[in-house]
Amino acid sequence: MKRVMLFLATNLAVILVLGIAANLLGVNRFLTAEGLNLGMLLGFAALIGFGGAFISLLISKPMAKWSTKAQVINDSTDPTHRWIVGTVQRFAEKSGIGMPEVAIFEGAPNAFATGAFKNSALVAVSTGLLQNMNRDEVEAVIGHEIAHVANGDMVTLTLIQGVMNTFVVFLSRVIGYFVDRVILKNERGVGIGYYVTTIVLDIVLGVLAAVVVAWFSRHREYRADAGAASLMGRKQPMINALARLGGLDPGQLPKTVANMGISSRPGGMMALLASHPPIEDRIRALQQG
DSSP: OHHHHHHHHHHHHHHHHHHHHHHHHTHHHHHHHOOHHHHHOOOOOOOOIIIIIHHHHHHHHHHHHHHHEEEEETTTOHHHHHHHHHHHHHHHHHOOOOOOOOEEOOOOSSSEESSSSSSSSSEEEHHHHHHHHHHHHHHHHHHHHHHHHTHHHHHHHHHHHHHHHHHHHHHHHHHHHHHIIIIOOOSSSSSHHHHHHHHHHHHHHHHHHHHHHHHHHHHHHHHHHHHHHHHHTTTTTHHHHHHHTTSSSOOOOOOOGGGGGGGOOOOOGGGGGOOOOOOOHHHHHHHHH
């Protein structure tokens, strides 16, 4: 709940900062003179930027279950399922968070954690992960996902995405209005210059925003790896799990949970937009940490 309050407070802070900056730079006077209401634009930018991100966070758990066809196993009597649930419970208690729902989904070696609140999260592992790793390695992966939950990574990532979205929506429309009225000298409502500029900047600034979000996403993976090592009391199981993942095809998780998976394999320029750092870098960070 604290992070949700932080989410809302940050939303208000971003609107305030944009409003103050617009006034100090004289943008407000220009926009008002040209017939554009800055307050309405700020509200629209926040609604689109934070509203969409917040809704996606709230529905993240049911969407993850639906998209991966994950089966909750908290009450299962299967011995393997009981071991997985017990491992999650042990790490959750050690991390000071509520017991998550635990699920298994069919697929290549991978795992993820999601949910809007750290005390009611979802931790899921794939059948491929269970088939290709020993118990120490699976426990390390579970520890990694519990660390994500304890660190509040789902909310923080959504928060950053919301901030970036708000800036993109606001800046693209202010610049579009400037191009339409000042450069193209349009005096009849909103012209083609506004629409073309807004569309282009939504794409360009959106890509730049995605780079920032991806950078944070990669950073949190290092923290979650270190968190798993701390929960297990030793680094080697997490190092072994990462090494094992490096030799396996992690497959493709649905887009709804792709950022929360344990591994991915970007390459080339796409590395800037990758949600996960290279396996070798993660192993090196653990060894040197």
